[in-house]
Structure formats: structure tokens, C-alpha cells
Amino acid sequence: MLGRLLGLLSADMAIDLGTANTLVYVKGRGIVLNEPSVVAIADVRGKKHLLAVGDEAKMMLGRTPGNIHAIRPLRDGVIADFEIAEEMIKHFIRKVHNRRSFASPQVIVCVPSGSTAVERRAIQESAESAGARRVFLIEEPMAAAIGAGLPVTEPTGSMVVDVGGGTTEVAVLSLGGIVYSRSARVGGDKMDEAIIAYIRRNHNLLVGEGSAERIKKQIGSACPPDGGVDGRVIEIKGRDLMNGVPKELVISEREIAESLAEPVGAIVDAVKVALENTAPELAADIVDKGIVLTGGGALLSNLDFVLRHATGLPVSIADDPLSCVVLGTGRCLEEMRVLRNVLINPY
Amino acid sequence: MASQGPSDATAGGVGTLLAEERKRQGLTLNQVSDMLRIRQPYLEAIERGRIEELLGRTYALGFVRAYADYLRLDVGEIIRRFKEGATGLDRRTELFFPSPVSEGRFPGRIAIAASVAAAVIVYGIWHNMASRNRSVAESVPNVPVELAGQGAEKPSEDKAVDEAKPAEGASPEGAPAGNATAMSTSVPAGASAPPLSPASPTAVSPPPPSMPVVAPAVVTKTSPAMATAPIAPASTGTGPVSGPASAVPAFPAPSPAAAVTPSSPPAMATPAPKAPTPDGPVYGAEGNVRVVLRAKAESWIQVQDAKGNVVGMRLLKPGESFRVPNLSGLILSTGNAGGIEVAVDGKAAPALGASGAVRKNIPLDPEKLLAGG
Numbered sequence: 032m033l034g035r036l037l038g039l040l041s042a043d044m045a046i047d048l049g050t051a052n053t054l055v056y057v058k059g060r061g062i063v064l065n066e067p068s069v070v071a072i073a074d075v076r077g078k079k080h081l082l083a084v085g086d087e088a089k090m091m092l093g094r095t096p097g098n099i100h101a102i103r104p105l106r107d108g109v110i111a112d113f114e115i116a117e118e119m120i121k122h123f124i125r126k127v128h129n130r131r132s133f134a135s136p137q138v139i140v141c142v143p144s145g146s147t148a149v150e151r152r153a154i155q156e157s158a159e160s161a162g163a164r165r166v167f168l169i170e171e172p173m174a175a176a177i178g179a180g181l182p183v184t185e186p187t188g189s190m191v192v193d194v195g196g197g198t199t200e201v202a203v204l205s206l207g208g209i210v211y212s213r214s215a216r217v218g219g220d221k222m223d224e225a226i227i228a229y230i231r232r233n234h235n236l237l238v239g240e241g242s243a244e245r246i247k248k249q250i251g252s253a254c255p256p257d258g259g260v261d262g263r264v265i266e267i268k269g270r271d272l273m274n275g276v277p278k279e280l281v282i283s284e285r286e287i288a289e290s291l292a293e294p295v296g297a298i299v300d301a302v303k304v305a306l307e308n309t310a311p312e313l314a315a316d317i318v319d320k321g322i323v324l325t326g327g328g329a330l331l332s333n334l335d336f337v338l339r340h341a342t343g344l345p346v347s348i349a350d351d352p353l354s355c356v357v358l359g360t361g362r363c364l365e366e367m368r369v370l371r372n373v374l375i376n377p378y
Numbered sequence: 379m380a381s382q383g384p385s386d387a388t389a390g391g392v393g394t395l396l397a398e399e400r401k402r403q404g405l406t407l408n409q410v411s412d413m414l415r416i417r418q419p420y421l422e423a424i425e426r427g428r429i430e431e432l433l434g435r436t437y438a439l440g441f442v443r444a445y446a447d448y449l450r451l452d453v454g455e456i457i458r459r460f461k462e463g464a465t466g467l468d469r470r471t472e473l474f475f476p477s478p479v480s481e482g483r484f485p486g487r488i489a490i491a492a493s494v495a496a497a498v499i500v501y502g503i504w505h506n507m508a509s510r511n512r513s514v515a516e517s518v519p520n521v522p523v524e525l526a527g528q529g530a531e532k533p534s535e536d537k538a539v540d541e542a543k544p545a546e547g548a549s550p551e552g553a554p555a556g557n558a559t560a561m562s563t564s565v566p567a568g569a570s571a572p573p574l575s576p577a578s579p580t581a582v583s584p585p586p587p588s589m590p591v592v593a594p595a596v597v598t599k600t601s602p603a604m605a606t607a608p609i610a611p612a613s614t615g616t617g618p619v620s621g622p623a624s625a626v627p628a629f630p631a632p633s634p635a636a637a638v639t640p641s642s643p644p645a646m647a648t649p650a651p652k653a654p655t656p657d658g659p660v661y662g663a664e665g666n667v668r669v670v671l672r673a674k675a676e677s678w679i680q681v682q683d684a685k686g687n688v689v690g691m692r693l694l695k696p697g698e699s700f701r702v703p704n705l706s707g708l709i710l711s712t713g714n715a716g717g718i719e720v721a722v723d724g725k726a727a728p729a730l731g732a733s734g735a736v737r738k739n740i741p742l743d744p745e746k747l748l749a750g751g
Contacts, residue, residue, distance in 0.1 A: 177473070179436050180434070180435055180436040181434075181436055182434060182473075183473065184473045184474055184475050207473075207475040319417065319433065320437055321415065321437070321440075323437075323440060335444065339414070339415050343415055344415055345414060345415040345416045345417075345440075345441070345444070346415075346444070347436070347437055347439070347440020347441060347443065347444060348440060348443060348444075349436060349440070350436070350457075366473070369473060369474070369475060370473065370475070372475050373475075
């Protein structure tokens with residue numbers, strides 16, 4: 032009874048605490064926040080102060096003076112810097128929770144299916160310290176499947192591959208539960224790193240994370256173009272490692288596809304392993320329906336093509352793949368009574 | 379297309395567009411199916427607009443997106459048109475989680491509510507029926523001695539009780555209520571009888587049932603003169619009382635004359651110094667009764683058997699009698715020992731105690747009673 036009353040006074044929210052972006056869904060209002068998971072901290076006379084969070088902080092990434100640090104508190108899908116992550120969550124909750132004076136919100140936070148108990152505890156305590164009244168956790172593949180609109184509660188197998196910033200979650204779901212899941216610590220960040228490494232190795236040019244991400248979004252592809260052509264090209268800017276001066280060069284889609292071969296191969300391997308561990312009846316269902324791709328990685332060009340040819344299964348990209356996880360979490364928030372079973376209650 | 383499904387228009391013409399583009403590129407459905415790994419029936423369903431044959435909204439959109447991308451069409455536009463036209467697709471997948479069968483010991487709320495309602499209804503019916511069967515006379519308890527004075531303040535209620543009791547007491551014994559009044563008139567006649575005659579053996583014996591009402595009442599040990607004399611006035615005064623009612627007044631009418639010692643001359647049998655107690659209804663079962671308790675003042679009595687079971691319990695009013703069942707081990711408790719006269723086989727036994735004395739556990743053994751015990 033008291034919980035319901037507090038629920039009326041607070042804006043309960045679902046948070047997709049991603050490595051790259053944090054999305055917040057407020058009950059009854061939908062997605063109200065989508066900002067990079069970046070925090071800028073200023074060091075003033077030995078004391079740390081929060082300078083900026085989200086888009087503003089991301090603009091500072093790699094461009095900060097000595098007393099300012101632009102930090103990404105999450106790595107590989109889990110919290111790497113507990114204090115900074117807490118400050119970031121607190122900032123987002125305050126930003127969307129207009130009625131914080133009445134009651135603290137109830138919060139559902141996504142966690143990678145492969146996260147350890149310690150990592151989950153860290154996320155829960157961060158949310159509690161940030162002002163959450165009660166914290167529930169939900170595994171990302173389940174949230175992604177619900178958000179993508181898969182019939183996860185029916186007695187039929189569904190396979191979802193959520194390629195996030197830090198992790199790739201592969202899961203087979205049926206009857207409202209995860210039958211098999213596998214979390215590979217490869218995602219958008221690893222692709223960025225692969226692009227940086229490729230350009231440095233092949234062109235002696237050092238580019239930043241932001242540039243690498245921009246390259247990935249513009250001409251990134253999971254496989255080289257057909258016919259031996261170079262495909263799309265893009266100008267990139269960085270620092271020449273040979274003479275130390277800024278330099279600009281043109282790089283092609285084929286080169287980027289080559290650079291991404293390793294992380295894409297890791298994703299394909301994770302999917303294959305998951306299929307190998309899928310029960311025959313569920314595998315038969317998946318043959319018909321195929322794999323559904325969610326997450327920002329699903330937007331990588333030709334990733335569906337690569338997976339299709341690697342697995343021999345139809346591969347579909349979900350509608351609005353970037354928001355699937357937070358939409359699924361938000362649906363759990365909206366339909367808490369029905370979907371309570373999929374939530375992890377840490378209390 | 380050879381055949382356009384009726385719902386093709388609802389799919390925004392996407393199926394037709396995809397089919398025409400496929401044919402323009404010289405591809406067959408089989409080739410597209412091999413390339414996209416999507417089963418051919420699903421591709422046909424998309425082209426013919428049979429959206430309901432697809433595997434739900436998510437997969438339908440995914441297949442259309444893949445198909446359009448393979449044909450190098452504008453995927454965003456195709457998807458937009460498909461979403462607008464595909465009314466057969468649910469906007470949202472309904473999720474119903476299978477819930478385990480409850481193994482709790484407690485039934486559901488509905489079962490509990492139904493049980494409570496049924497219990498209330500049953501109780502209501504029982505209460506209603508029980509209330510109907512209850513008579514007014516039974517519902518009025520006997521007034522204790524201590525409250526007799528208060529009872530006098532409510533004559534209307536006492537009257538109602540008095541009227542009900544004779545009827546109640548008489549009915550099992552076969553004596554009509556009218557007999558009580560007849561007997562009460564006969565007692566003064568007996569009491570004002572001529573001098574007593576000596577006792578005769580026949581007069582001492584219990585009276586036959588057909589005897590007139592007052593006849594045995596005047597036969598006392600101390601008034602031998604009344605053995606024969608009172609019969610006439612009694613019979614003339616009350617008339618014969620037939621049936622069991624004739625045995626009712628077997629209790630001796632306590633007249634001052636009868637209580638006088640045998641040495642009293644007959645001439646001394648003047649009218650009683652005070653009005654004798656009129657006979658009232660007699661309680662207790664008929665049969666081989668040896669002990670009769672008669673109240674000359676309002677007295678509460680309780681007769682229990684050897685096991686402590688209450689055989690009878692009443693508030694005897696003056697003139698009322700109680701026939702003690704002929705059982706061994708009976709015990710009498712009374713709240714007014716002096717207000718009770720005990721007759722054993724028609725003979726008056728010594729008084730049980732002083733007026734107003736409370737006595738308990740008085741054995742109702744005829745011999746002990748006669749011995750004063």
C-alpha cells in the first residue's frame with residue numbers, strides 16, 4: 032500500500048546504463064533522456080567537482096586540460112569507476128525526476144547477463160546512493176527481447192543478439208525466461224579500438240576514440256564490399272606517429288571492414304556457441320524465425336549479412352535497435368505486476 | 379503480381395513494390411530465399427500482403443527490411459509504408475507469463491469470500507428458524523427469590539408468566555389449567571373442615587387415582603377426623619376431577635388444623651390463623667412418586683442425581699409442588715428451606731430448615747427425610 036502511494040508521488044524510471052549511452056525511461060512518459068555515459072570531473076585544489084555529464088562531457092572527451100578529466104565510468108558493460116558512476120546516475124535521476132521532493136523513485140537498471148554478483152551489487156548500490164527508493168535489475172538480453180517485441184513468454188524459442196557498447200549479449204528465450212545466454216565482452220568500444228589500432232598500424236596515424244566512433248558510424252561495415260572495390264571513403268584526421276604533426280588522410284570502407292574483422296568475428300563466434308548450446312526444439316523454432324539484432328551494433332552495416340551467412344539463419348534488425356533495451360525495461364516498469372518475474376530483486 | 383491479396387492495400391503496397399522490383403532484377407523467390415535465409419512462404423506472404431501469415435510484428439518488419447535492403451530499395455521508406463499500411467500487425471506483443479499453480483494452503487480470496495458468505499447465510503437461516511420455534515414462556519426465566527420484590531413492581535410481566543406456567547406445567551400432566559383454580563377453591567374447604575378423625579389404615583394409603591381431588595389431601599396422620607368427613611365438601615366444592623389431574627393435589631393441603639398435634643381437640647379446630655396456601659400446579663413426572671416437595675413460600679429448588687445431572691430445577695411459588703422422581707441418590711438444593719414442605723408417601727416430613735435458609739445437598743431419601751434428615 033505504501034509502495035503504491037509512493038509510486039504515485041514519484042516518477043519511477045527504467046535506466047539502460049550502457050557503456051556508451053545511458054537512456055532513461057520514465058513511467059508514463061517514455062524515453063526522456065538519451066545521453067552518452069561520460070562524466071567530466073574538475074579537480075579544484077585537490078577536490079573533485081562534477082563539471083559536466085552526458086553530451087557536454089562527451090564533447091570534452093580527449094580535449095581536456097590537466098585539471099579536468101572526461102571519464103567513461105562504465106567499461107565492458109559494468110561499472111569501472113564506482114564514485115563517478117554514482118555521480119552520473121544521480122545527475123540523470125535528478126534531471127528527470129521533477130518531483131524528487133515527494134518521494135524517491137523506484138528504478139529498474141539493466142545489467143549484462145554475464146555480469147558477476149559484485150558488479151550487479153555495484154550497480155544496485157550506485158542507484159541507491161543516487162536516490163533510488165528501490166532498485167530492481169534486469170538482464171539486458173531479456174530487456175532487449177521485450178523491447179524488440181519478441182514473444183518471449185510463448186512456448187517458442189526466440190534468439191536475440193544485443194550488440195552494445197561494451198558487451199554483446201546473445202540469448203535464447205522461451206516461456207518468459209532465458210534458456211541460454213552468453214555475454215561476450217566485445218561491442219562498439221572494441222570496434223573503435225580496432226579501428227584506432229588498424230589506422231595506427233597501417234597509416235601511422237593516431238586518431239581518438241571520438242574519431243574512431245565517427246568512422247565506424249559513417250563507413251563501418253562488417254564485411255568488405257563486393258567486387259573488390261574500396262566502397263565508401265572518409266577523411267580522417269589525427270596525429271602522425273612518424274613526425275608527430277597533425278595529418279589528414281582518406282580511408283575506405285574496405286579498410287574499416289578489415290579492421291572490424293576481429294570484433295565481428297568475436298560476435299559471430301558468440302552467436303555460434305549459443306546456437307550450439309540451444310536445445311533442438313528451440314533450434315527448430317529459431318530456424319524459422321531467425322535471429323533478431325538489437326543494440327547500437329546492429330546498425331553496423333552488413334552485420335546481419337555476416338551473421339546470416341555464418342549461421343544460415345534469417346537475421347532481422349529490430350525496429351529502433353538503440354532503444355530496445357530501455358523500451359523493454361520501461362515496459363517492465365509499466366507492467367510491473369505481469370513482468371515482475373523477469374526482474375531480479377536484490378533484496 | 380499474379381494475385382493480389384485482399385490485404386495488400388493495407389500493407390501500403392509494399393508487397394507489390396517488392397515483387398515488381400524482384401522481377402525487374404530478374405530474381406526468383408527461391409533465389410531471394412536462399413540469399414536471405416527467409417523461408418519462401420514468408421516471402422510470398424510479404425509480396426501478397428498476407429501479413430497474418432508472418433511471425434508477428436518484429437519478424438515481419440525484419441523480413442521486409444532485409445528484403446528491401448537486398449533489393450537495394452529505400453529501406454526507411456519501405457518500412458514506413460509497411461507500418462502505415464499493415465493494420466494486421468499488433469502494435470505491441472502481449473506478454474502473458476505462465477504462472478505456477480498455487481500450492482499454498484490457503485484458498486484464494488474468492489473461495490474465502492464465498493465461504494464466509496455461505497456461513498453468514500447458513501447462520502442467518504438457522505437463527506431465523508430458531509427464533510420462530512422459541513415460545514414466550516420459555517424465554518422468560520424464573521424470578522429468583524432475591525428479585526421477587528422487584529418482580530412485584532412489574533405485575534403485567536408476572537401475570538404473563540403466571541398465566542403461561544400453569545399451561546406449561548399442566549400440559550404434560552394432563553391437567554387443564556382450569557383445575558388449578560378448582561383446586562385452589564377446594565383447599566379452603568378442606569382446611570375449614572370439621573375436626574379431624576383418627577387415622578385409619580385405609581386412609582393412610584395413597585388415594586386411588588379416581589378419588590376426588592381434595593379427598594387424600596385431608597387424610598393426614600394428625601387429623602384422623604378428616605379421613606371421611608372432608609370428602610363430601612370437597613367433592614361438592616370442586617366436583618370430581620377425572621384423569622391424572624385427580625392425583626395432582628395428592629400433596630397434603632397444609633392447614634393449621636392439620637398441623638396441630640393429635641392432642642388438639644376437635645373443638646379447637648377453629649378457622650386457620652392465616653390463609654392457607656392455595657394449591658398450584660404440580661411439576662414433575664407422574665408414576666411411582668414417593669417424595670413431593672410443596673412450596674408454602676416462594677422457593678427455588680434444584681434436584682440432581684448422583685452424577686450431578688439436574689433432574690429438575692424450578693422456582694416454586696406458594697402452592698406449587700414438585701414430584702421428585704423415585705430414583706436413588708437424588709440430592710436437593712434449595713434457596714428457602716423453610717418455604718418447602720416435604721411429603722413422603724403422603725406423609726409430611728420434618729421441615730428442611732428455617733425460612734430463608736439456603737441448604738444444599740439434601741439427600742432425597744424418603745427414610746432420611748422422614749427422619750428429619
